[in-house]
Amino acid sequence: MQPLLTARQIHEGDSYTIAHEPISSVDLMERAAKAFVKAFTEHYSNTAQSVIIYCGTGNNGGDGLAIARILNEQEGYHKVSVKIARFSEKASDDFNVNLQRLRHTEVPVSEFKTADELGLESAEIIIDALLGNGLNKPLEGEYQKLVHQINEWKKTVVAVDVPTGFAGEGEIDSEATMIKAELTITFQQPKINFLLPESKYALKNWLAVDIGIDGEFTQQLNSPYQYVEESDIIYMLKPRERFSNKGTYGHALIVAGQAKTMGAALLCASACVQTGAGLTTACIPQAGLTALNCYMPEIMAIVREGNGTPEIDWSKFSTMGIGPGLGKDDSSLALLTAILTNYTKPVVVDADALNILAEHRPLWACVPKGSILTPHMKEFDRLFGEHKNWWQRTQTALQKVQELQICIILKNDYTIIATPEGKLYFNSTSNAAMATGGMGDVLTGIITALLAQKYTPAEACIAGVYLHGMAGDDLALPNKLMVVLPEKVTAQLPASMGALMAKKISGF
Ligand SMILES: NC(=O)C1=CN([C@@H]2O[C@H](COP(=O)(O)OP(=O)(O)OC[C@H]3O[C@@H](n4cnc5c(N)ncnc54)[C@H](OP(=O)(O)O)[C@@H]3O)[C@@H](O)[C@H]2O)[C@@H](O)CC1
Ligand SMILES: Nc1ncnc2c1ncn2[C@@H]1O[C@H](COP(=O)(O)OP(=O)(O)O)[C@@H](O)[C@H]1O
Ligand SMILES: [K+]
Numbered sequence: 001m002q003p004l005l006t007a008r009q010i011h012e013g014d015s016y017t018i019a020h021e022p023i024s025s026v027d028l029m030e031r032a033a034k035a036f037v038k039a040f041t042e043h044y045s046n047t048a049q050s051v052i053i054y055c056g057t058g059n060n061g062g063d064g065l066a067i068a069r070i071l072n073e074q075e076g077y078h079k080v081s082v083k084i085a086r087f088s089e090k091a092s093d094d095f096n097v098n099l100q101r102l103r104h105t106e107v108p109v110s111e112f113k114t115a116d117e118l119g120l121e122s123a124e125i126i127i128d129a130l131l132g133n134g135l136n137k138p139l140e141g142e143y144q145k146l147v148h149q150i151n152e153w154k155k156t157v158v159a160v161d162v163p164t165g166f167a168g169e170g171e172i173d174s175e176a177t178m179i180k181a182e183l184t185i186t187f188q189q190p191k192i193n194f195l196l197p198e199s200k201y202a203l204k205n206w207l208a209v210d211i212g213i214d215g216e217f218t219q220q221l222n223s224p225y226q227y228v229e230e231s232d233i234i235y236m237l238k239p240r241e242r243f244s245n246k247g248t249y250g251h252a253l254i255v256a257g258q259a260k261t262m263g264a265a266l267l268c269a270s271a272c273v274q275t276g277a278g279l280t281t282a283c284i285p286q287a288g289l290t291a292l293n294c295y296m297p298e299i300m301a302i303v304r305e306g307n308g309t310p311e312i313d314w315s316k317f318s319t320m321g322i323g324p325g326l327g328k329d330d331s332s333l334a335l336l337t338a339i340l341t342n343y344t345k346p347v348v349v350d351a352d353a354l355n356i357l358a359e360h361r362p363l364w365a366c367v368p369k370g371s372i373l374t375p376h377m378k379e380f381d382r383l384f385g386e387h388k389n390w391w392q393r394t395q396t397a398l399q400k401v402q403e404l405q406i407c408i409i410l411k412n413d414y415t416i417i418a419t420p421e422g423k424l425y426f427n428s429t430s431n432a433a434m435a436t437g438g439m440g441d442v443l444t445g446i447i448t449a450l451l452a453q454k455y456t457p458a459e460a461c462i463a464g465v466y467l468h469g470m471a472g473d474d475l476a477l478p479n480k481l482m483v484v485l486p487e488k489v490t491a492q493l494p495a496s497m498g499a500l501m502a503k504k505i506s507g508f
Pocket of ligand 1: 029063140
């Protein structure tokens with residue numbers, strides 16, 4: 001896991017590395033500038049392009065000065081120039097050192113004291129090194145004017161570390177002024193807010209470059225925010241053992257579907273089968289039985305007749321996934337109530353089962369400890385009340401998982417998993433081609449299958465969300481697909497899991 005740090009913790013990490021590597025702070029800045037330049041030249045390789053670097057007078061500006069020197073002297077970008085925003089008397093020591101160094105190069109450097117002094121910008125690419133991680137209040141005055149001006153030029157902007165004006169954590173004010181960057185090359189780790197939807201106004205794309213901040217130190221800061229990486233899933237994944245049989249991998253019950261929404265049940269149950277549950281039974285309406293048998297003969301059925309609640313032998317099942325296409329009528333409420341009051345092991349609650357929970361608060365107390373709720377944003381707000389922004393949702397999720405001793409999967413681009421130990425895990429797989437109806441049903445099937453195979457609830461969430469996104473990526477990215485269907489993601493799961501297992505066996 002990569003810890004995601006707040007601005008203050010990032011600063012502590014920098015200071016610790018400087019003291020204990022040891023490395024001088026100006027050399028760390030040099031390392032950061034080189035890492036930026038390496039990524040920049042890979043993306044904007046035309047050295048004949050004119051590049052202007054707008055620098056503040058803190059360390060972000062210092063980075064900008066070092067980047068200008070390295071681009072010019074080492075990478076052959078001869079049309080690089082620098083403009084320094086002297087909006088304050090203050091300048092950091094490393095900024096001053098790098099300004100002296102830059103004066104020994106051919107790079108033209110000019111300074112301005114007010115945004116009004118600027119004429120039209122002729123450079124093709126703007127590098128934003130005005131303010132970085134040191135932002136301590138919303139932009140106003142000259143900085144605000146300057147950032148508006150840069151945005152109005154509609155040039156290609158590449159931000160150093162963070163777009164100026166963008167806060168790395170906390171609530172993002174939709175009215176705040178910030179640089180709109182085509183690419184943000186950020187140091188060491190994505191900032192927490194890069195992973196929330198509101199960041200799309202400032203960041204089109206981002207990538208993180210390693211600058212050698214002490215990993216042991218940042219781990220022991222014990223951040224509640226973590227970024228899930230492939231190696232974490234490889235570590236968690238359990239092999240299919242010799243002499244194992246279907247009983248080894250659990251029996252999952254998928255409670256889903258109505259006559260008109262049988263597709264949700266089929267997608268969910270088939271994903272459960274493909275993720276390796278030893279046995280999968282689907283509790284479906286009579287009307288869906290033929291469809292189920294034709295769609296996937298591996299799935300067994302418990303049939304719901306009329307509005308009655310079927311007999312279920314609770315002891316037979318390792319876990320249950322409840323909700324996709326289930327509907328919210330009285331019979332669905334009765335069935336959910338029967339499950340939650342009779343079954344004591346962790347279950348996965350999704351879709352209509354979440355909507356029923358939202359409308360029947362007394363049922364919450366019956367949800368087995370360790371269960372997993374998988375709401376998308378609207379379902380989340382139905383459960384826990386309206387939220388003005390995603391930062392607020394993350395904080396509510398953290399509070400609710402501890403209060404209810406459950407896990408919450410808040411579905412999104414970077415899906416967020418909250419666990420009862422008070423951690424938030426941001427997933428790093430999945431893509432916009434997966435934004436099609438039924439994709440969440442597949443996720444529920446995957447997570448149910450992992451619970452059946454004795455993954456802990458937290459592991460089932462973290463690995464399930466990762467594998468779901470990975471299967472979508474494995475299909476969409478190499479084949480440049482605009483759209484990926486849930487059924488295809490399901491079919492891809494064994495191969496994607498197998499690829500990770502092969503890496504595990506070969507020691508990565
Ligand atoms: N050795 C290291 O630590 C490394 C650091 N690195 C780099 O350093 C960057 C962080 O640098 P930093 O801490 O100097 O902060 P930075 O973003 O340049 O701005 C600070 C200045 O801005 C001011 N200010 C703040 N908000 C404001 C506002 N709204 N409107 C106006 N002014 C505002 C604030 O002034 P104050 O309010 O305190 O008077 C302060 O003087 C980081 O992003 C990375 O690029 C890398 O080189 C790796 C090694
Ligand atoms: N733009 C996107 N980028 C990445 N993943 C996405 C995107 N849109 C949707 N997804 C994923 O697809 C799934 C959609 O779930 P959900 O909204 O519950 O779908 P449904 O209810 O139609 O089954 C979630 O796992 C989500 O993370
Ligand atoms: K910046």
